[in-house]
Amino acid sequence: MKNVFIFLGPPGSGKGTQTSRLAEELNFPHIDTGSLLRQNIKEQTPYGIEAKKYMDKGQLVPIEIVQDIIFERLKKDDAKNGYILDGYPRSVEQAEALEVIHEKLKEYWNDNGAKVTAVYFDVPMEKLVERLVNRRSCPMCGEIYNLKNKKPLKEGFCDKCGVELVQRTDDNEETARLRFETYNKETKPLLDYYGNKNNLKTIDADKDIEEVWNNLLKVVK
Numbered sequence: 001m002k003n004v005f006i007f008l009g010p011p012g013s014g015k016g017t018q019t020s021r022l023a024e025e026l027n028f029p030h031i032d033t034g035s036l037l038r039q040n041i042k043e044q045t046p047y048g049i050e051a052k053k054y055m056d057k058g059q060l061v062p063i064e065i066v067q068d069i070i071f072e073r074l075k076k077d078d079a080k081n082g083y084i085l086d087g088y089p090r091s092v093e094q095a096e097a098l099e100v101i102h103e104k105l106k107e108y109w110n111d112n113g114a115k116v117t118a119v120y121f122d123v124p125m126e127k128l129v130e131r132l133v134n135r136r137s138c139p140m141c142g143e144i145y146n147l148k149n150k151k152p153l154k155e156g157f158c159d160k161c162g163v164e165l166v167q168r169t170d171d172n173e174e175t176a177r178l179r180f181e182t183y184n185k186e187t188k189p190l191l192d193y194y195g196n197k198n199n200l201k202t203i204d205a206d207k208d209i210e211e212v213w214n215n216l217l218k219v220v221k
Ligand code: AMP
Pocket: 011, 033, 034, 035, 037, 054, 055, 056, 058, 059, 060, 061, 062, 066, 086, 087, 088, 089, 090, 094, 170, 179
């Protein structure tokens, strides 16, 4: 049975940084719906054009778009033995749809399905806006930096690729606040959803990066 890790947590809780590292450690693909959607926007696909309208307002993109994108991604060979989902599911409706997708994938791969573990990154809300407005990322490799606690070696440039770092357009204070509202309304109920199924692990993510990493390893291995 393949292992599937689902990461839950508000915007800016540090999921992206830790999950990309975990993906390397476990040799699993890191599947992040936000990045997949931003890629669609960059390529101006019909999905991207539609998704942008919602993303600019800090709202969830319609479920049909996200389902299609995620299903296609999970059918790729590298996801056969397990994967890390970051930023998906983001509502109870999406979590139920993921169960349907897992049933379909069972037939597709002819295997015995997925064992799901949800990991919740717990950070007090008041710390999050500051984290978001200080976030920068590499447009080439996606590496995430923070101007306060994870600075690049050369100011403004990616350590790995050397290209200039960018700020996401939705990482401004106004859109960030709207994203928190969406999180509280749509995504937070997933804590009960996975808690009731007894497959929720909680990590105190209000710690430095190495401490969070060590705590994460304890719950996933
Ligand atoms: P993120 O990169 O995870 O912060 O996501 C950025 C934006 O992409 C969100 O504010 C949503 O508009 C959209 N998005 C990402 N993942 C999903 C999802 N699973 N369902 C709906 N919208 C999503």
